[in-house]
Amino acid sequence: MILAAGALMMLFVFPMxxxxxxxxQYPDGVHMHIWINKIGGDSPGxxxxxxxxxxxxxxxxxxxxxxxxxxYFPIIVIAMAxxxxxxxxxNKKQLYLAWAMLFFVLAAAxxxxxxxxxxxxxxNLSSNAPIKIPGASFQPPLLGTKKIINxxxxxxxxxxxxxxxxxxxxxxxxxWIRSKMSKNETQQAFSGxxxxxxxxxxxxxx
Numbered sequence: 001m002i003l004a005a006g007a008l009m010m011l012f013v014f015p016m017x018x019x020x021x022x023x024x025q026y027p028d029g030v031h032m033h034i035w036i037n038k039i040g041g042d043s044p045g046x047x048x049x050x051x052x053x054x055x056x057x058x059x060x061x062x063x064x065x066x067x068x069x070x071x072y073f074p075i076i077v078i079a080m081a082x083x084x085x086x087x088x089x090x091n092k093k094q095l096y097l098a099w100a101m102l103f104f105v106l107a108a109a110x111x112x113x114x115x116x117x118x119x120x121x122x123x124n125l126s127s128n129a130p131i132k133i134p135g136a137s138f139q140p141p142l143l144g145t146k147k148i149i150n151x152x153x154x155x156x157x158x159x160x161x162x163x164x165x166x167x168x169x170x171x172x173x174x175x176w177i178r179s180k181m182s183k184n185e186t187q188q189a190f191s192g193x194x195x196x197x198x199x200x201x202x203x204x205x206x
Contacts, residue, residue, distance in 0.1 A: 001096060001174045005084035007167035011036040011077055014159035017114075019140055021050070022152040033158060037074045039064045057138055057149075058129025059121055069113060076106065084171070093182060096175035103168045115142050 015033035022029040030049055031042040039062060041047055051061045064070055080103065087095040122139025133149070140146060140153040147153075157165070 001084050001088035001099075001171060004099075004167040004170035004174065005081040005088075007163045007170060008077060008081050008084065010163035011160040012074070014163065015040075016158055016160040016164060018154075018156055018158040020154040021053070022154070023150050029154075035070075036077055036160065037070050039067070039070070054121075054138075056129065056131045057136075058125035058127070058132070059138055060124065060126075062121070067117075069117075073110070080106070084167075088174075091178065093175050093178040096171055096178060100168055100171040100175065103171065107164070107168075111142070118142065 012035075015035050017034040019032045019034070020029045021032075030046060030053075032046060032050055033040050033042065039047060041050075047062060047064075054061065080099075083102075084099055087099050118139050122137050125138070136149070138148055140148070141155045143155055145152060145154050
């Protein structure tokens, strides 16, 4: 469980998601990295290049300071790490399972929020866009690959996202191990009390 807390904190060390745009003019791709508390890329000018591309089709500029999730998501992650350490200190299997379930609920809410964010940027286009394509949607895929005009957009978890998923696996492993230990402790206690009762009966008969 302590390892689960450490794995979750890797979201502050590595990006949790990556969106890549590939086109003839960008054969190596433009890689946007989404962290738990910021948005950047594989180069200092990545976000600026993406905003320039977005401008042509009327998409809003991506302004990290205007995205509230980048401010309160870090607080949630730190709180979950603290809860993991508290669960480890109490060492109850129910707390391990409860932490894992809470993680899955928060992860599902975060993914849905990410989808809404993508939908807003891909559909709410400016009427003054230099390039207008009636009925076109520029929303990148939530997960996977999608063709958008002459671009191929790819959206997949990055290193931090995999660490976060691994923290949930570690929590479930802690729950399973603690459950097995509790079962063994119960069996040993029952076996010990049974042996004591048997000895007492034999002693009284003697």
